[in-house]
Amino acid sequence: MTAADGPGGALDERASSSAGAGGEVAALREYRRRRLDLADLVRAALYVARDQHDEQTSNRLRQQLARLAEDRFELAVVGQFSRGKSTLMNAMLGSCYLPTGALPMTTVVTTIRYGTTPRATVYSRGAAVGIEVPLDEVARYVSRAGAGREDRRVVRVEVEVPAELLKLGFWFVDTPGIGSSIAANSATTRRYLPRADAVIFVTGFDAALTETESDFLAAVGEQVPMPFLVVNKRDLVDAHGAAEVVELVRGQALRQGHQAVEVFAVSALQALEGRLAGDPCGVRGSGLPLLEHALITFLARNKARLFLKNVTHRAQAVMEQLHRDMLLGHLPHDGGPGTDAVAAAFETQLTDCEARLRAAAATAATRLATEFPARLAERGAGWRSELSERLATHIDRAVADATGARRGRRAAWQSAAVSLEGVGGPIVDEWASRRAAEVTELLATLVSEEITELVRLPRQPGVLGARLAGLSLPSDRDDLTGWSPQDLPSLGLPGCAWSLPLPSAHLRRLRFTFGHQDRLAEGLTEALDSAVRATEATIRAAFEDAACNWLRQLHEQAERDLHDAADRFRANLRTPPSAQDVDTVTGLLRQLVSFDAALNTWAGSPTSAPPQSPGDPLVSEQVGGIRSCVVCAELERALFDYLRHAQFRLATRQKAQGDFAQAGGFCTLHTWQYVAIAAPTGIAAAYPTLAAVVADHLDVLRRCRPTRAELAAALDNFIGDGDGCPACAAVREAEQHAITRLATHPPPSPDLAAQTPLCLRHLAHVVAAVPGTRDCQAMLAALSAALRRDAEDMRAYVLKREAFHQDLVTSQEAAAHQEAVRLLAGCPALVRSRNDGTLIP
Template identity: 30%
Template sequence: MMGGTDEIGDARAVRAKYYEMHPLVALLTFPQDASRCAKRSGRCRKQHFREGGDHVERALPGADKDEVASLRHYTLAKQEVAASVRAAKQLFQAQGEREAAEHCQALLVQLAEDRFNLAVVGQFKRGKSTLMNAVLGRDLLPTGLLPLTSAITTLCYGPRERVVLHRKGWAWEQEVPLAQLAAYITELGNPGNEKGLVEARVELPLPFLRRGLHFIDTPGIGSARHENTATTYAFLPQMAAVIFVTSVEAPLSEAEEGFLVDIRGQVRQLFVVVNKMDVLGDTDRDDVFDYIHTHVEQLLGTGDAHLYPLSARDGLIAKLNHDDAGIHRSGLAPLEQALTTFLAEEQGRTFLVSILDRALRLVVSADLTLATAPADGDIEPLGSALELQRTMESLRASLLAGAPLSAVRNAAEPTAADPRIIDQAIAAGRSPAREAGGRQAKAHTRTCPICAAQGQALFAFFAQWQYRLATDTTAQRAFAAERGLCPVHTWQYQEMASPQGISDGYAPLIETLAVELSRLLERVVERVAAPLAALLADAATCAACRLVRETAAEQVEQLLAHLVTEEGRADYASSAGFCLPHLQATLAHLEHSVDGTIEHRAVAEFLLREQVQRLEDLADDLRSYSLKRDALRRGLLNQEEADAWRRALVQVVGERAARGGAMIADQGTV
């Protein structure tokens, strides 16, 4: 029995360690199960979290699966929001709207960091810092009679406790001990912000901060220092959610009323705290609270505002003394529970909506109608600002409607791709080779003229396609519908594309493949190898292979038209000639021609005779190369002998860069 007890203890220790290492799992899993506990305080949650208690134990089976699904849905929704912001940034860049593009870049940074700004705002001396200390359960932020500086103080996650200062004019951030925080963020330690503090970032190893939450203390509005109010208002666009703190001492001043009106249309989530309830008697307390409640609802234009009456000071004292009854009396517990539920269930949704709101304001205020001129044909890579606005509004509506995050971006039903995009990319690749025409045979190149044209076409194709694939969502959809490129051309594309470009371009393809494979799971009892093979790109479906084939066919036509003339044969005789695969393709074309039979036979005889002579000369060059190397007489090598080894490979199989996966296609068409 003792062994069994030890095993149970070990299991709980393992669970506790797991949740300590994965606080996001604990944060999302535990609050949904916490309703079973009569104790709703942060201390109770922390105790069960650390000890692997009943809450965690009951939620553990299936928690991993649910958590993976939840994070996956959030990631998909976030990527869709990021795509819209990125499109807006490109639109602004194309229109020369530099400031708007920089704002979009800042939004992308916030998305990448998953930074959720929960700001505590209010008038000077309402108890904002005390409330934050009470929520943290630590006397961390300085409080006092004098106002704080005009700088922002941010609490965020870090592996160790430290303070990082961002100071005006400093290229590098400054790290100071936590004990010196007051010397920078209080008027006493930093009068008039003479130290030029912009932001003090306090990093703490607290689990509830680990999910990208930035708990922010703002300068008090309405104080004698106007820069404090200005700083708070300037930070307003970056606030995803707000805890607005007023108090019963002088309820709702003019500055507070104005601030509530200003933020009601900009902040998605608002918690209104009525602090210092402990200074009033029971009768006065109810009257004052009712007055504040009614007035707040009028200012916000709502009839269901939820206010939290409490005493932050009493809550902090109770937290420091581990007094559960005192926490309950202080009124802190309902606010903490609301914050916990919000952070676990609505933080991601609110965060994404706040990003969309800011991006939409940029798009609407810019009053743009069209993006840059289309890159190819009549398809606009970025689309119009109006289309982008509609996309953003649709995303926003889905999020606000409370739809599951998985429904925000329905990867199972990808948007229909426009096949013209691939056609235009191929046409753009063929243009340089088409313009060269029969001049390929005139050029004194040391390779097959058709291979040279194919290489030129592939370079032009990849040069424009890798950029478009990285920046154009319509091109990405078309690429996903085509299942990408064949293996050989995939790696040729990789040599020209950047890691970020590949990431942007291939994400829709990988998601599409994941959806298709998930459908095969339903048919796993049947034969699935053939359907799986259909998901893989090959020479028949690869756009680059198609370009290679079409370029070769076009070049064969042009070169044959040139070879029927004496000038054309003279040009060919002075060139490197065809490689054997392209000689075969040219002769096959001649055999299938119905006109000029005698003339075409003469061309075929000429080509074969030239090829025999070239191969004999090439064999001589190969043997001469080996002999002179064996004799240690490299200085005797001429150019023909020095590159004979490479010309031999080209003769047999063609240029590697020019042929790719098309080499295994119908030899009569390459």
């Protein structure tokens, strides 16, 4: 396989032609700096939103912090149902990771990222933590017929696969197909679209750019960059026909304003089969390598900049909304319309929204009452047939069990019926659960227009209020875009009783004798058919009741959301914010504009991080804990060695105890460090002499009857806190030796200096003793680089914590604050304080 045959080869080819590892690291460092700069702006706005008790805005800002913390560039693959989106992604990933088929196989948003081990995580509605499932069971949770989708109320699935292409640092997103009979699928994709960072739009040679696709193509262009337009199923047409279709699609895209979009003719199925069979010729003939090469080039040049711009624009929209909400409280001071006039006009508009909300709910109720039962009845025959087939497979076993004990006719019948009832209960429950997903889709499709209105209207108070107050209207595409199944209530279905009664007339007709089990089986089949009809009718009636309750919940939720939004507007209108908060948000918006403008001239970053190397100041991980100043580390060792030997001498040598008492003992700091390593017996042996000496001094002071001031001065001089401390003397001696050695033998290279930076205090001592300036420059650079790295790591730590992504925090980021403090102030074990509060090294 050549370099162009697969994503891995293309990636290697790109990497081999790069400017070098140094340029890659510099670009990564610049990207990280810009990402943290943007995170600081978003976090500052988050603090203002918290001060305003604005939970909604806080959550939305935190979502942007999460995107920055995850560094998550989402490349969505969108298009009409049955265009082969999942097959295309499988081909690019190199294996059948995603389910494919003739039916809609993707009904929830599925993200695919790099992972060393293939696995999938399913997220249910309202659950912050997902459930890991085998990768080969993903279809159960994402496909239309999946048994687990409705049971777990699945809203999204995340897949990890070891695909080389994903090492470029982006996430593939498989979206539900638009244009199918399932309205929720199109709604889900439209609602997701504003979150995407870029889009691959897939159509097909079998019917290129249908009316539905053209409308959706226009919507894509309004909300998110679309660098690629793929025409799939290239194997269906000849070369001339393919060229005509490609030109047709390109012309349509140009007419809709997509100037920079590229069009690719691809056979995803041929590419996937070629990759699975190890056939490079088949892969090349599919047209996929051209798309992959263009994708890699696009990501290499644009991913970092485009990701930051997208987050910038989203954060800007949220901050603009926060700013508008705050300005509402300043209307009288800003010369705008009076608060009372705005409030009165708003209440009138709100009344109109409430009326439209009720009208939408009433229209949906009428449609359910007139159309829904008939739609369910159309499914009745198929439902009964499916349920009968699943139950009938258990008749032979029930007959064999009933006749094996040679019971009488009635007893045999009752035994077989009880057996079928026991087996059939779970089957009926599982079957009804599957039907619940189908009925939910039917409901969403039947009243999709009314759902749109019921979800859209509660988002209007902010728009209406801004217009009435004369403020700029929201440009927030996230809040005003469509709906998804997550916005809908669950279809609650009560349990359906399952029984298999035997009509008395049938029992009289039954001429059962032992050895003729076929007559018993015939009777059970007839009874089963009757029971299935009754059960199916009962379940249909239950679905009708559940649908009415579902619509009522949807309406009530819409009313609550509308009233909550109205209350939010009223509170903003009546509550003047602090001038400081307004100035803060105004300044943040200006900084975001400048940040966005700077991105336009930025060259971007490489596609992914280079391999980690121990000496790389950007990506190195400290092994064994916190980085320490080389002098501090040596002094810690010297202090520990001194105290270790001292505790033995003090416990066993009378002369050592006497000298210790005459010196006044250890200072406060070293006293407790000594206690921490010495045994109780050793302490009890070491301190009697010192305690007696102190007692003698106190007695002398007492007999002299000094004044209060003289007594205080004498006690202060006596304490001294370390002037004669032998441990302090040992530390000072070791410190002088270490500084002299570094001054006469500085690190031979800047790289070595960078690995062992000095703390600020010891750097000052060493620089004062170094004869030349060249070595000083290297040591200054080493401390500067270490502090700068710690500063970035601390910012990254705060970002991930604020985004509730503690799982992404690295050990270096977690320790950065301690390392920075040690580099600025030295080791805490080597610094003690006088009584007047000054510090003594």
